[in-house]
Amino acid sequence: MAAVTAALPNGLGLVRRRRLVVDAPEAWFRLLPGDRPLVQAGDSVAPGDPLAERSLRGQTTILRVSMEEAASLQPGDHWPRPRNGAESDTPLPGSRDHARPGEALFAVNGHWRIAVPERLEVLEAPAAGAVLTADAGHGIRLRLAGRALLGRTLLGDSARGQLEIAAGPRAELRASAIDVARSGAVLVAGAHVDAEALTRARATGVRGIVVGSLAAAVRRDLAGAESRRRASLHVHAPFGILILDGTGRRPIAGPANAILSALEGRDVALIGDPAALVIDDPAIVLPDPQPDLVRVIGGPLAGREGRWLELAARRSRGTADPLVGLVDLGSDGRARISIGDLERYA
Amino acid sequence: MTSRGSVLATVDAGAATTAAAIIGRVDGRWRLLAAGAAPADGSEAALIERLAAELAETDASLAASLRITDGVSDIPVLRAATAAPPTLAVLAGSPRALQVAERLAAGAGWRTIGSHPEAGDPREVTGLLLRPEVAAVLLAADDPPGADERASIDDLVALVAAARLRRQDLPVVLAGAMAARERRFDRLGLDDENAPAPVIAVPVTRGTDLRARVRAVLAHLRAPDGDGRSVLAEAASALAAALDRRVEVIDIGLDAGSRTFAAPPLGDEDGQVATWISAGSGLASGDVVESAERFLGWSSRWADRHQIGDRLHDLRLAPWADAGGVGARIRLVAAAAALDELVAESGGLDAGPPPDVIVIRGGGFALAPPAAVALTIADVLRRPGAVQVVVDHARLLAPLGTEADDARRAELIRDLADDLLLPVGSLLILDPAHRAGAAPVHVEVASDGVVLPLDVHAGTIEIVDLPPGAEAIATIELPPSGLRRTSRRTVVRVSGGLAGLLVDGRGVTLRLPAHGEERRTVLGTWHDGLWSAS
Numbered sequence: 041m042a043a044v045t046a047a048l049p050n051g052l053g054l055v056r057r058r059r060l061v062v063d064a065p066e067a068w069f070r071l072l073p074g075d076r077p078l079v080q081a082g083d084s085v086a087p088g089d090p091l092a093e094r095s096l097r098g099q100t101t102i103l104r105v106s107m108e109e110a111a112s113l114q115p116g117d118h119w120p121r122p123r124n125g126a127e128s129d130t131p132l133p134g135s136r137d138h139a140r141p142g143e144a145l146f147a148v149n150g151h152w153r154i155a156v157p158e159r160l161e162v163l164e165a166p167a168a169g170a171v172l173t174a175d176a177g178h179g180i181r182l183r184l185a186g187r188a189l190l191g192r193t194l195l196g197d198s199a200r201g202q203l204e205i206a207a208g209p210r211a212e213l214r215a216s217a218i219d220v221a222r223s224g225a226v227l228v229a230g231a232h233v234d235a236e237a238l239t240r241a242r243a244t245g246v247r248g249i250v251v252g253s254l255a256a257a258v259r260r261d262l263a264g265a266e267s268r269r270r271a272s273l274h275v276h277a278p279f280g281i282l283i284l285d286g287t288g289r290r291p292i293a294g295p296a297n298a299i300l301s302a303l304e305g306r307d308v309a310l311i312g313d314p315a316a317l318v319i320d321d322p323a324i325v326l327p328d329p330q331p332d333l334v335r336v337i338g339g340p341l342a343g344r345e346g347r348w349l350e351l352a353a354r355r356s357r358g359t360a361d362p363l364v365g366l367v368d369l370g371s372d373g374r375a376r377i378s379i380g381d382l383e384r385y386a
Numbered sequence: 387m388t389s390r391g392s393v394l395a396t397v398d399a400g401a402a403t404t405a406a407a408i409i410g411r412v413d414g415r416w417r418l419l420a421a422g423a424a425p426a427d428g429s430e431a432a433l434i435e436r437l438a439a440e441l442a443e444t445d446a447s448l449a450a451s452l453r454i455t456d457g458v459s460d461i462p463v464l465r466a467a468t469a470a471p472p473t474l475a476v477l478a479g480s481p482r483a484l485q486v487a488e489r490l491a492a493g494a495g496w497r498t499i500g501s502h503p504e505a506g507d508p509r510e511v512t513g514l515l516l517r518p519e520v521a522a523v524l525l526a527a528d529d530p531p532g533a534d535e536r537a538s539i540d541d542l543v544a545l546v547a548a549a550r551l552r553r554q555d556l557p558v559v560l561a562g563a564m565a566a567r568e569r570r571f572d573r574l575g576l577d578d579e580n581a582p583a584p585v586i587a588v589p590v591t592r593g594t595d596l597r598a599r600v601r602a603v604l605a606h607l608r609a610p611d612g613d614g615r616s617v618l619a620e621a622a623s624a625l626a627a628a629l630d631r632r633v634e635v636i637d638i639g640l641d642a643g644s645r646t647f648a649a650p651p652l653g654d655e656d657g658q659v660a661t662w663i664s665a666g667s668g669l670a671s672g673d674v675v676e677s678a679e680r681f682l683g684w685s686s687r688w689a690d691r692h693q694i695g696d697r698l699h700d701l702r703l704a705p706w707a708d709a710g711g712v713g714a715r716i717r718l719v720a721a722a723a724a725l726d727e728l729v730a731e732s733g734g735l736d737a738g739p740p741p742d743v744i745v746i747r748g749g750g751f752a753l754a755p756p757a758a759v760a761l762t763i764a765d766v767l768r769r770p771g772a773v774q775v776v777v778d779h780a781r782l783l784a785p786l787g788t789e790a791d792d793a794r795r796a797e798l799i800r801d802l803a804d805d806l807l808l809p810v811g812s813l814l815i816l817d818p819a820h821r822a823g824a825a826p827v828h829v830e831v832a833s834d835g836v837v838l839p840l841d842v843h844a845g846t847i848e849i850v851d852l853p854p855g856a857e858a859i860a861t862i863e864l865p866p867s868g869l870r871r872t873s874r875r876t877v878v879r880v881s882g883g884l885a886g887l888l889v890d891g892r893g894v895t896l897r898l899p900a901h902g903e904e905r906r907t908v909l910g911t912w913h914d915g916l917w918s919a920s
Contacts (some may be wrong), residue, residue: 053432056425056706072513100508115548145512146548148540155509178516178552192703256674256695286703287696338707351436354422362709363424363436380403380425380706 051351051379054363055334058383060295061326065188066172066181068313069163069198073177074098074143074155076118081173085165087200087309087320091180095157096270100145103152110150116176117144119154143176164278166198166309167318184311186320189299191250192285194312195262197278201226201247203303209252209292215240222246226308226317228300232289235261242279248310249281250300250317252292259287280310282317290343295329295385302326329385334367338381344369348384352376393452395434396785398614399467401640402426402705402749405781406433408441408461409802410452416798418805419448421780423752425706434458466784468614471642471665472521474604475514476500477542479527479535487526490561490597492731494604495615495642495663496522497671503538508545515549515556522607523549523556524600527563529590535563543567550583557583557607561600565589605663614784615644619661620795621787622648625745627657628800634741635783636728636763638721638748640705643667643728645735662735667728669720669750670702680723683901684765686910687715705749714753715917718762721750725766740769745807747778756810756884757849758916764813764847765912768894772814772860772878775885776807809854811883815890816842817864825865829889831880833858842891847912850889852882860887 169184207230223245474496565587626648789795
């Protein structure tokens with residue numbers, strides 16, 4: 041049996057805390073067999089440094105090698121001599137050394153199966169950091185310098201650019217507001233954005249979008265477009281969409297919006313695992329949320345923010361009767377809100 | 387002054403919410419004193435302190451006698467937790483063998499990703515095994531292997547062994563004919579000394595059930611020390627013994643569901659228990675598109691799959707939010723879809739005598755009107771006869787199931803049975819011969835000297851107001867039908883509940899239009915009135 045430990049006063053500890061900012065985030069970049077890491081554990085990387093060559097497609101070939109060579113090869117090893125027996129020896133365009141790269145998978149009866157990528161694109165470090173692990177076929181883990189503003193999901197690629205506030209926290213970014221002048225930027229798109237605006241942003245060279253919510257249908261459209269892009273082997277500039285909340289239209293939370301406002305004009309990076317916006321300049325001061333600030337995330341008051349006052353009395357003492365908090369919503373007065381419909385940030 | 391041994395806290399930490407309760411020994415038996423729930427990842431200590439404060443406000447003398455007013459920081463806690471199902475890679479030599487292998491794995495609570503040589507080349511399958519979220523591998527083949535499997539067995543074993551050389555934290559289960567290839571892992575230098583994760587061979591042996599053995603191995607791999615779902619087996623056994631009735635516990639969580647059957651000891655025979663844990667039977671488990679399709683099959687109100695996809699997506703992100711009003715109805719429909727999946731997946735688990743009591747657990751049932759909950763259970767679990775439906779409203783069963791001492795667990799559940807089970811009502815599902823166009827079934831419900839006659843027409847449901855605690859005798863007179871020329875009379879005992887008694891004349895096989903507006907209309911005929919009345 042465990043024992044009960046100490047709790048926060050006035051019931052605020054019952055409200056779920058959403059962590060907005062983490063220091064020195066660890067970012068994970070997945071590699072597939074055949075992808076080739078270009079860094080090693082312990083390396084330092086700067087923004088834009090190549091981390092790996094990743095394949096859009098690949099195949100497996102069977103390699104017949106001498107017994108000595110077969111015995112020296114281990115799963116995960118790079119096979120640098122394709123002319124020694126691989127069935128196809130066409131050099132891959134885009135490969136950094138123009139030698140056929142291949143990754144040893146496994147051997148049966150002395151015949152090695154080699155994962156051969158068909159088309160490679162370079163994965164660049166979106167932010168400065170140190171390489172913790174770099175394993176072929178598995179992935180690269182970086183400890184990034186600076187801090188990260190956490191979101192829910194990143195669609196697309198990790199990317200880097202200058203942050204521009206293109207829409208207020210309650211607004212929706214329209215396609216007509218995006219032009220080539222925003223090329224290379226990471227745009228804060230407000231509460232919501234539609235598929236047309238995202239398509240235009242990508243076409244005009246925007247590197248990233250930060251948005252409060254995105255409907256599931258738009259997500260599926262984007263996933264389909266990404267699959268088609270990969271199938272066509274057409275290389276685009278990286279483009280990522282960081283979604284801060286879910287699918288229902290909500291304003292960007294006040295504390296997150298304050299941080300984004302403080303970052304306007306600065307270089308930021310978007311990463312997918314964890315889904316976050318990385319701020320690698322340690323000199324930037326990020327505003328802290330108020331300790332008693334709560335945000336309504338469900339029910340008729342969703343999207344409002346206020347000050348936590350106290351736990352209110354329940355009508356009955358059962359699990360079916362949720363715990364309720366008393367919240368000061370400013371000009372909207374005080375409201376009794378189920379604690380499940382609240383989140384805090386401090 | 388009462389000692390601290392007279393008070394316990396229970397915590398059931400789920401994926402969506404954490405439920406806590408304070409139980410104490412009052413007048414020589416354990417009683418439920420306070421219960422509540424809060425969003426998962428909130429402070430459990432704050433929740434227990436709040437419950438203690440509520441108890442002190444409600445009954446100061448009891449709180450003082452149990453020394454709860456001294457603080458709750460040192461009271462013992464029985465804690466059960468459920469985690470999101472981990473991912474199992476299932477590999478086999480052919481599509482047919484993969485189907486068999488996935489059936490072997492089903493019921494152990496893993497989310498599975500299957501592959502076979504025709505579906506993915508070695509590069510893709512190796513990439514699958516190296517994904518960090520893959521927590522174990524099941525490599526299976528028929529014994530003896532089928533003609534379509536033989537050619538690929540050596541390749542698959544070599545692929546998995548090589549992947550394990552790169553991920554030595556990856557447990558491997560070799561089932562059926564694959565068990566004979568265990569030595570292949572040794573020859574690649576992957577012995578127990580170098581590899582922390584085990585290679586477990588489960589061969590076919592005469593007189594044993596391979597599926598059950600594989601399922602047991604996988605269940606242990608998933609949760610070696612048990613979790614909030616696996617401990618329901620212990621709790622259900624104790625409950626069946628305490629009630630001396632057959633019990634079925636249905637738990638529909640956010641990302642998994644489970645069914646547990648328990649029968650009480652009979653004479654010299656021990657009680658029996660069987661559990662099925664399904665990662666595909668949660669309120670929002672699996673792919674959102676598939677979940678939305680399943681949802682629409684049980685919805686009378688929603689038809690837009692994009693809208694429902696958004697709601698289910700947000701339910702997964704913040705399952706504690708938006709739980710009232712429309713949110714409660716969405717959860718109940720999602721629970722119906724999940725229960726339907728669970729029943730289909732666990733077919734055969736309920737092959738024995740039907741349960742006398744169904745205990746339901748999970749947020750999908752928590753905030754819906756009791757009659758809607760009872761009808762949802764009746765929609766999916768179509769068994770002729772009478773069954774009582776109750777809710778584990780304070781989510782005590784799983785924490786009590788973690789009590790390691792059998793005698794103490796039995797004592798706790800025996801004492802708390804009345805407190806932990808909130809009666810929803812009884813379901814009376816009429817004879818399978820009862821079809822549209824047939825004569826109505828005459829039912830008389832007698833309770834406390836009052837007799838209520840009912841004529842239940844085919845395709846209809848009658849709800850009898852029978853309050854919690856009330857008992858009644860239902861006499862069913864089935865009209866002549868088919869080869870039976872005379873009417874048949876059956877008498878069953880039923881119990882009341884918040885929803886009363888539901889007499890269901892829809893036939894044991896529920897006949898619903900396949901999909902679309904017609905299906906929604908039929909479901910709405912039965913369900914919509916129950917929500918508007920709430």
